[in-house]
Amino acid sequence: MSQNHLEKTRGLRWGLVAFLLLIEFSLIGVGIKGSVTPSEVRNVDGYNPWSEKVIEAARDIPVQDGGRIKPLSTFARFQMLSYHGAVTMKIKSGGKKRKITPTEWLLDCIFRPELANELPIFRIDDSEVLHRYGIIPKDRRARLSFNDLLDDYGKGPGGKDRLLKGGKEISEKRSKEERERKSMTPNQIEAMEASEKEEEKEEKRKEKLIMEFAQQVLNYEAMTKFLDFGRIELDAPDFPDELFKDEGRDPEKFSTWISRWNQLRAIFIMSSQQGIAVPDEVESLAREIELNLNSSRYGVRWYPPYDEDENEWQSIGDRIITILEKQDFPWDTIDDEVKELEALNEGEVPERLKMAGFWKELMDDMATMEGLVEASEKPDSPEFLAALESWKDEATARAKVRGEGGEIEGEVKYYQRNYFMKALVFFLIAFIFSAIGWFGKEGRFGKGIQIAMISFFVLALIYLAWGILHRSLLMGRPPVGNLYDTIPFITLGATLVMGVAEWMTKRNLLVSLGSAIGVAGMFMAFRFEYGDATDHMDPLVAVLKSNYWLATHVVTVTLGYSGGLMACFLSMVYVHLRLAGVIEDDKKFRRFMTRAVFGIVCFTLLFSLVGTVLGGIWANDSWGRFWGWDPKENGALLIVLWSLIILHARLAGWMTDWGIHLCCIFFGSVVAFSWWHVNMLEVGLHSYGFIKGGSVIWLFYGACGAAFVVGVIGYLIDRNSKKAPKGE
Amino acid sequence: MTETRVLTLFDQKYPGNLRDRPPLSWRRIPPTQFRAVNFVGGPDESVEIFAGNSNGAGLSNANRWLGQFGLSPVPDESTFASIEILGRPSLLVEARGSYNPGMGADPREGFALLGAIRESGGDVLTFKMVGPAEAVEGMRDEFIAYCESLENVDLHIIKEESETPES
Amino acid sequence: MSNSSPKSLGQKIWRVISGFEIAVVCLGLLFLLTFFGTIEQKWIGLYAVIQKYFDIDSFLVFPSRGDGKFIFLPLPGAYWVMVVLSINMFCGGLIRARKGWKTVGVLISHFAILFMLVAGAVSSVSKVEGQMSVYQGEKSDFAQKYHTTTIEVAKLDEEGHRLPPKIVPSESLRSLERNDVLRAEFPDEGFTMDITGMLGSSNLFMERTAERSNEDGPVVDGFFLREAEYNKDNELANMAGCYATVKDKEGNEIQELILWMGNPSPVSFVHNEQRYLVTLTMEIWPMPYEVELHKSVGEYYPGTRKASTFESTITKVANDQREDYKIFMNNPMRHGGFTLFQANWSDTGGKPFSGFAIVTNPSDKWPEYSLYVATVGLLIHFLLMLFRFAGGSSRSRKS
Structure with missing residues (x-):
């Protein structure tokens, strides 16, 4: 091509480069962005947002989840992600579009469950699986509210119950199949799997989705019901006055009956011993209490354990049950002990009054929760805000006494920033x-x-x-x-x-x-x-808990991945520029690119090799095996080997600049395989990194493949143009 | 080509830490869930001898065995003879007749049972010999000798005298 | 490196052995072997892949999928590729390579990597690994070697104590297939044992309670073996099983036995008024010391089943010498060529229990030493390259 021609078409060729690169990066981008759920925005009548102050107070409450103490806002964030797949929920209310944050959503679940049930919290990718339970959303990829699930073919409630029952049945069926599989021979298993028709495989896939979704619904329900005990009004029969010595306690309140637990239990024991039936009203009262007690065991774990040596935090229900089931609890003298405790000044609680301390704390906690629930009937009221802030301060103080929760503020800031x-x-x-x-x-x-x-x-x-x-x-x-x-x-x-x-x-x-x-x-x-x-x-799991190795092995290997990807992207750009002919006249730039990429390969080799061997030394200290041909180890080795191949092939004179760049484009796929794909194989000792399969990786391989093809074409054109006589 | 290896604690660990001395005519066969120790013996290996842990009181176990022979349960332990197993008096249970072990197995006529039950705290050890009545009768002395020969072997347990390091 | 054409055959051979070409080919083969060896693990598990691709006994590898479908051309075994690569590295990377301050980094790295490959070779032939399980308050003086199956035959003395057992070694049983018969000789005892029906992973069923199928082994003493699906996620959970027929010198059958690795106690037979106990077990590996487990602690993160820490407080007793150690994850005990690792922990069944992995490996620390040397070498070389590159860049900008 003549110089004039090059000049005239320069802009066009730059455009071609940009276009091709855009296509390739978009492929990756599409994969990264993932499937899109319809953006239809649900209308929820009467949704009043929480005030900033309430959100602030709730955000900082310490809870225990996943083995550590974290702010309620972090807990809410990951709860919402697990149901909703996003960190905000979009709705419309009163004609205005609103974005609900995780903390607000969790507040709705806990304190405004009826409203929460209207929110489209559940994201389901294949809603067809719900049709058999009478739940028929409009779109295949849908966002559903809890109330949507209640629908049963539009005829009335029932869908959710059928879904939960279905989920349980599927789970039991799976367990049975697992057990049966254990007593089958490999030939029988192979024959069974071979004879499995496509429809059966598809049904299994659907059943898995149903099981997972049913579990989500159960978890969600538990979150909305754990403070139900504060909402109910118990229908207590008229007991004789002398039976319960606690005048002034409201017999409609759940906490009253927890405080009277011992006496209530005595009634049942006595009736059983004397062979007399317990009156129906008492039976139904006991049933109601038990039901609410069970519900209260779920939800948020925001109570540190009674015992300072224990480390498992509790829900309000767990708190109650811990006391009720204590073998040596001084039921007969507890009221007097509490009075004695209250008469003492602030200071160390004597050992013999320890139980009294726990009992008093429990009563206070139940009263706090009941108070919060009552105040939440007017969520905008200063009473609710005061109650919430007071609970937050109390919870923070309790955590502080145990030396826990110190990072709460910092973590809230992290997410805010x-x-x-x-x-x-x-x-x-x-x-x-x-x-x-x-x-x-x-x-x-x-x-x-x-x-x-x-x-x-x-x-x-x-x-x-x-x-x-x-x-x-x-x-x-x-x-x-x-x-x-x-x-x-x-x-x-x-x-x-x-x-x-x-x-x-x-x-x-x-x-x-x-x-x-x-x-x-x-x-x-x-x-x-x-x-x-x-x-x-x-x-981190025990075997990974080593700051020394995390700082050395993991960091160096990760930098090695970095290098491999950099080389790949630079080479992708290079081959497009060459194909488009936009840098044919710039030898210095071409040399620079090639030398830069080569340098990055050296950098990658250094870090990958050192990182991989460090990993081996760590493995040798952990389980006595320097090298086990484990997928994760092999992935790292592939990176080392490929960079060595590039270096030595270059030294052998087998590769020109085109060769290096094509190899580096492939390098990107090697890194992707090592970084991501090995985790999808679900095999090996490094079992703490398994992830579900993702289509992103195939799109990335595709993008690399496309760039590779571009490079090959560019190389062939270049080679041919060199062969052609000059001055054309 | 076979090799020999030195003895280790592997060779000195026994089920339930109990070393037994069965007669030569008893042959060990694989254990099961309920039969930690499992033998066959007697003429044509027609007699089963087995031992294991059980739950429930000694008397209820004894009555269950009697029930397998269609016999009525007895009200207290004094009805049974006693032998000493590992230093404790243990019930000796005998029965004869049609043996119906249940669990889908067919009843067997002309069978007999000789068994021993040792209670210690919550642990119940049972030893049972079942087979054709004549064979069982002929192996009575062997069985009692076997039960009485049991010894506790716990070479793999750290003794109190060993120094315990500061944890 | 000299580029003049070689004169003699010897020089030609030398050129090939020490050339880049071999290096690139070997590296390329290793790349393919590692890649296919990773993919195939999904189907046949880690141990089987190591046997197939990376073992010293593997000369030719046919990469395939689990259903036997071919995916690539046959490749040479990885161990031997590494041998060739090591020779090439020695000849080309150390002897033939140009010597000078510009190449000192490369020479150092080549030496270090070669040393690491040698460490790997040493390890693959002389490393022994096994497991030792101990309950709190108990002690042990033996381990069991991974991936081995042996048959032990022990007789008793007059007091009923076991005498040192005779072993059918795992090398003999390793390649035994279901339909093969292996005859083990016990000349001193006057009997032989025909071992057959060997299954690498099996379950033992009672004829009385299980429905038999036509794939099951014969019924012996009311029991039979059924092949089980190979557990590749937890290879130690696979229980081997086989049948053994004991015969006297004349070939008459003395006893038929059924052996299963999951049985905690042996079966027996009698010959010449002598009782013999027979066990199928992972190879028992006597240790040169006793391990007393005083305290075994396992902690999970609160509210989870994620292990936070597994710790064991032990005393090692050897020749009346007592030494105390604390073993936990990433902190093994190294002594006398044996290394003891905290591998797992459990307290199902009331009593806490520590699972130790025991390894003996003469080349244990060699990779670590070689790493330090290789890092120094690579750093020297690449820093030199970087300065040259930066110098070149700035020169070209100035011009």
Whole structure:
């Protein structure tokens, strides 16, 4: 092609590059974004949002979940993610669109369950499976409220009950099949699986969804019912006055009957011993109490245990049952002991009055909950806010006495600051500026664009690093401990290196690529967090609890992944630029790109090799096996081997610059396999990283494949053009 | 080609820490859920001898065995003879007739049972010999000798005298 | 490296052995073997893949899926590829390689990696691994080797104490298939044992309570063996089983036995007025010391089944010498060539119980040493490269 021709079509060819790259990155983007649920916004009549103060008070209440103490807002966040797949819920009320945050939703569940049941909390991807229970949503991918589930073919309530019954039956069927499988021979199992028709496999898939969904519904119900005991008015028969010595207690209240538990139990024992039937009203009272007691065992665990040596926090129901089932509880003297305790001044509770202390605390706690429920009938009232704040202070103080809950404030701040979302936005802005900068670096306009680009890029890096650091401090361990942690860290590694390389070489391209990687990385972080719906700050399993190895092995291996991906993306850009012919006249730039990629491969080799061997040494200290050919280990080895192959093939003179770039594009797939795919195989000792399969990985392989094809075409064209006589 | 290995505690661990001394004519067969120790013996290996842990009181177990032979339950333990097993007096239960073990098995005529039940705290050890009446009768002395020969072997248990490190 | 054409056959061979080409081919083969070896684990489990791809006895590998479907061309066994690679690394990476300050980093790294490969080779032939299970308050002086099956035959002395048993070694039983018969000789005792019907994973059923199928083994003493699905997630949960027929010198049958690894006690037969106890078990590995487990602690994170810590307080007793240790995750006890790891813990059945993994491996620490050396080498080399690159970049910008 003549020089003139090159010049004329330059813009077009840049456009071609941008277009192709956009297609490839979009493929990945589509995978990352995931399936979209219809955005129909539900109308919920009479939804009054909680006040800021109420939300603030609720947010900071310490609860125990996943083995650690966390703020109620974090607990709510992951609860909502597990049901809803998103961290906000969109509804319409009074003609206005509203976004409900997790804390607000949880407050609705606990204090306004009737309203909560109207909210479209359940996200289901294949709602067809519910049709058999009479629940027929409009769309296949639907967001349903609890009340939607009650419907039974539009004829009336019943759907939910049938769903739960169905879920239980399926679960029992699965257990039976598991048991039967254990007494079958491998041949019989193989024959059974081979003869399984497609419809049967499909039915199994549906049944799994039903089971999972039924469990979700049960969990949700439990969350809305655990304070039901505060809402009921018990219908107590008229007992003789002398039976209960506690004048002034309201016989309609649940807590009253817990305080009278011993006497009530005595009535039943005496009747049984004398062979007299207990009157119906007493029976039904006891049943009602038991029902509510059972419900109260679920819900939020926001009570530290009575015993300071115990470490399992309790729900209100657990608290009650712990006392009621205590063998040596001094029922006969408890009231007097409590009076004695109250007469004492503040200070250490004597050992013999310990039970009295627990009893008093229990009575106070039940009164608090009943008070909160009563006040919640007017959620905007100052009484409710006061009651909630008072409970929050009490809960925080109890945790503090145990030396727990110190990180609550910090964690609330972490989520409020939303570091990674901010980083994503800044990376995006930096990318846009850098794209504008491709078209002109000269003059004041060009310089202004440069400054804006760099500023936003640096800002993004700061937020990303700060977020990782804050997380690390909250968890009390090095920054990477689980699969989620790898995402921001790898993103930081890659973008930081791109930033440094840009500073050293002053090519806009690297900031563009770095920003694109930053955006993709942050998207991936959110997608994984939402999809997994587990709290990744929860403590690590015993075998991983080693800050030394987490800081050395995990960090180096993760940086190795970073390097492999960087090489891949740079090479993807390179082959497109070459195919489009936009850098044919810039030998220096081509050499620079090739040397940069080669350098990154060396960097990757260093970190991957060191990281992999460190992993082996860790494994040797953990279970006596330096190398076990475990999928996770093999994945790391593949990265080391591929980088060695690239280096040695280059030294052998087998590879030109095209070869290196094509190999590096493949490198991206190797990293993806090692980073993600091995976890989807669900095999091996590293069983703490298993994840459900995701289509993202295949889209990524596809994108790499497309880029590889582009590279091959570019190479062939280049080779042919070199063969053609000059001066054409 | 076979090899020999040295003795270890593996060779000195017994079910329930009890070492038994069965006569040569008894042959060990695989244990089951209810028969921690399982033998066959007697003419044509027609007699089953087995032992295990049980729950419920000694008397209720004894009455259950009597019931398997269609005999009425007895009100107290004094009806039974006694032998000493591991230093404790233990019930010796005998029965004869049609043996109906239940659980879908057919009844067997002309069978007999000789059994021993040792209670210690909540633990109940049962020893049972069932087979054709004549064979069981002929093995009576063997069975009693077997029960009385049991000894507690706990070489793998740390003795109190060993120093316990500060935890 | 010299590029002049080699003159003699020897020089040609030398050039090939020490050339980059072999290195790239070996690395490429290892890459493929590692990849297919990872995928195939999903079907046949880790241990089977190691036997198939990475063991010293594996010369040719046919990568396949679990249903036997072929997915790639046959490849040489990974162990031997690494042997070739090691030779190539030694010849090319150390001897033939250019010596100078520019290549010192590479030479160091090559040496270190070679050392690591040698460590791997040593480990694969001389490492022994097993497990030791002890309840709190008890002691043990033996372990059981992983992935082994042996048959032990012990006779008793006059007091009824067991004498040192004779073992049918695991090497003999390892490759035994269901329809094979292995004859084990016990010349001193005057009998032989024909072992057949060996199943790697099986269940023992009672004829009285289970429905028989035509795939089941014969009924012996009211019991029969049925093949079970191989548990590849928990390989130690697989219980082997087989049948054994004891015959006298004339070949007359003395006794037929059914053996199952899940049985806690042996079966017996009598020959020449002598009782013999027979057990099918993982190979018993006597330890040079006794381990007394004084305290066994397992903690889970509150409200979860996620293990927080497993700890054992033990005393090691050897030749009347007592030493105390605390073993927990990532903190094993290393002594006298044996390393004891806290592998698992349980307290089902009331009493806490520690599961230890025991490993003896002469090349235990070698990879660690080689890592330090390799890191130094790589760092030197790549830093030199980086300076050259940065220098080149700034020169080109200035020009």
